[in-house]
Amino acid sequence: MTMAGAGDGRRGRHVVVGVGGGIAAYKACALIRAFSEAGDSVRVIPTESALQFVGRATFEALSGNPVHTGVFADVPEVPHVRLGQQADLVVIAPATADLLSRAATGRADDLLTATLLTARCPVVFAPAMHTEMWEHPATVANVQTLRSRGAVVIEPASGRLTGRDTGAGRLPDTDEIVALARLLLERPDALRRDLVGRKIVVSAGGTREPLDPVRFLGNRSSGKQGYALARVAAQRGAEVTLVSGFTADLVAPAAVDVVHVKTASDMRAAVDKCAAGADAVVMAAAVADFRPTTLATSKIKKGAGEPDTIPLTRNDDILAGLVEARGDGRLPADLVIVGFAAETGDQHGDVLTHARAKLARKGCDLLVVNAVGEGKAFEMEDNDGWMLSADGSESALEHGSKALLSSRVLDAVGGLLTPRTG
Template identity: 55%
Template sequence: MRIVLGVSAGIAAYKAVILARLLTEDGRQLEVIPTPAALEFVGRATWEAITGRPVTTSVFEGVDEVRHVRLGQQADLIVVAPATADLLARTRAGTAGDLLSSTLLASEAPKLLVPAMHTEMWRNPATVENVEVLRGRGIEVMEPASGRLTGTDSGPGRLPEPEQIKARIDQLLAPSGPLTGRRVVVTAGGTREPLDPVRYLGNRSSGKQGFALAEQAATAGAAVHLIAGITESQPPAGHPNITVERIETAAELQQAVHRRAADADVLIMAAAVADFRPAEYAAAKIKNNNDDAAPTITLSRNPDILAETVQRRTETGTGPAVIIGFAAETGDDRAEPLALAQQKLARKGCDLLVLNRVGENLVFGREDTEIHILASESAQAVLGQDVPVHFAGGKLQAAGVVVDCAATLLSSAAAGS
């Protein structure tokens, strides 16, 4: 596998040295293309010593080879880490002022851009728009990490650790996975139930766990349809195996799941669906007059999309072979979260139920999580005695555990059919 590693001019370029070392030690054929300004941070000699390859920055070096075309044609993947705000802007515009930008423009290989910049630059509307356009073109732009930046500043914009970048590279270059040829539907984020043109009922779901599930399913080879509700983070974009559909209300989610799950192999219901909605929608904003009594809001129950889908499969014999639900539980004075999740699994009838223990400073919006995977009697017979599965760690890794369980169940179902 041939990888082109582009390095643009940011202080995080020192991490790209570690990434280059990891890739070469893994046996990857690596060509490093720094921008001319990037050599102010890490010199040419360092790159050549690590890769054992000559390093150039200009299209006027190695002219006889037409390097910007040859490198792009031979690459299985082009990675730029760090990708500065300037590099993102130039890639979006399609400029070709140096060897790196020329190679990006001339190559049809998959591209992975790993941003690193100050928080204000990452959040600037120009950068936000550039990232959106690049993702729309099928270029994967990783989300930056949050943490210590240059000087004393801290916030989103930090380059992810080299090990994380390499893990994503390995995923992109993986020839196949246990879900290759399968169709997976993932729901993520929260729903928003309008009360009037201004107000709504909602929840605190960030969508991060559902997005991680979509990424891991796609990495496992599946064609993933991601149904995303209201989220504070952006769904994965630019991944060739993921399509994204946006919804807002529980009713819209119900329709989308009914439509998409019919021919899916796996359904993962990670969305935080509102249990209730206002019984009546006020066409005009409900006024807050201090001399009036507070209004009474009557609620209606939303459809149970997970139970409906399971029931439809039971009655028709069609639909996803594997259905996975999620339960966000706090526990109460009568039962612990695990007991409540067991009850929910029995009510819903799904194959697996993933328990998240939620609450103040737990799960919502965080990068880490703690899950228990509960299984139906038939699913437990396939998965063995290690169920319930307990995992604590990053949401991407937790998603991998869930996807592995789904792949095992699906393989067993295929073998038995």
């Protein structure tokens, strides 16, 4: 199960969706639909146990292709070989403890495990099981074996399991599985486990500065880029804390601790607290530069008493504050600090001119710059831009998913982290 021969993320790929025999098997239906609606050719390969939860007819209706579980169906086509050879992507969801074990030991006793042995494309396992099963040494060893062979085993979410149980082992959200799987088509090594043991703080979303009980100053940030950064960092092994302002109803990434904040002041307090024990801080949030000087205690009415102007007070610069705290010893000297900047060109210079000046002012290690405007960056699914480094180097970030940009940024962060000793 190596990453060789992966595609580049274009639609119309051959996707194999394997379904293990767990209660989360019904969620595979949404996954199949997502790939099909994106224009991919989908073949569903359930285990016999999976068919106890979801019927064969459902999988066939959603995929538009026949569904088999054994190697003796349609023998002339040799499906256990052909399906793996033709696949651009294999996604196993849910991946039960039993299925992980059989895959790790190279079993080939049904169509799904046989297909795994012939696949030479990205293979993604999305585990779903009770916490005790996920944390059992046997499962831990099986996951490590699969990862060592190049397969991606994504971290499960935490939450409600079967019965009254809650904890780690919940199948991640469908959109998250799709985003991670498509990232591997864009870049096969994007989820390598190079951040294990590292603590990374990511800020995301917009802040809102209240004017009165019903109005606020805010911005158009959806939070998608920051959430993508947190998601990719966690899947690369980091311990991630996401300080989240307001977002477009985003689901918390799996295996990420989320701290919700409202105002710029709230965000600064949360980031400062979390940064104290971190290896890196990535400030992707769109923090309001100003707040109303006075907060009205009741709704400001039109007409009589309506203010002619609204005085504003500048908010603290969180990014510059982190750099200052690192310089005077309040934060570790080797803390990697990354800023994000949304820029537009004007009569004084283009986007990069303003970005270089901002990097010099802020003093951070890396500055990721997005050109913003109608149809760019904010609220969009894709992104691009430039990455500027304190050492003077600059690199373009190619257009692609926000997960792809996240992987490039995390590459640079990893290159700046102080090597571990011992």
